[in-house]
Amino acid sequence: MAVPKRRKSKSKVRTKRAHHAIGKPNLVPCSNCNSYKLPHRICPTCGFYKDRVVLEPKVKKAKEDN
Numbered sequence: 001m002a003v004p005k006r007r008k009s010k011s012k013v014r015t016k017r018a019h020h021a022i023g024k025p026n027l028v029p030c031s032n033c034n035s036y037k038l039p040h041r042i043c044p045t046c047g048f049y050k051d052r053v054v055l056e057p058k059v060k061k062a063k064e065d066n
């Protein structure tokens with residue numbers, strides 16, 4: 001198995017890792033409620049996908065009581 005001849009310097013490692021940041025998610029407005037959602041996914045706010053209800057949105061009752 002091939003083995004690196006010498007260890008990478010801190011500078012080389014840090015230069016490489018400078019590109020490891022996570023990018024912003026691509027958000028699009030929902031066609032029903034206009035809240036931002038991920039494209040090609042059910043809206044987490046209203047449960048709509050392609051102009052019809054696919055999934056009933058979760059109602060957070062426990063948090064509203066507190």
Ligand SMILES: [Zn+2]
Binds near residue numbers: 030032033
């Ligand atoms: Zn929606």
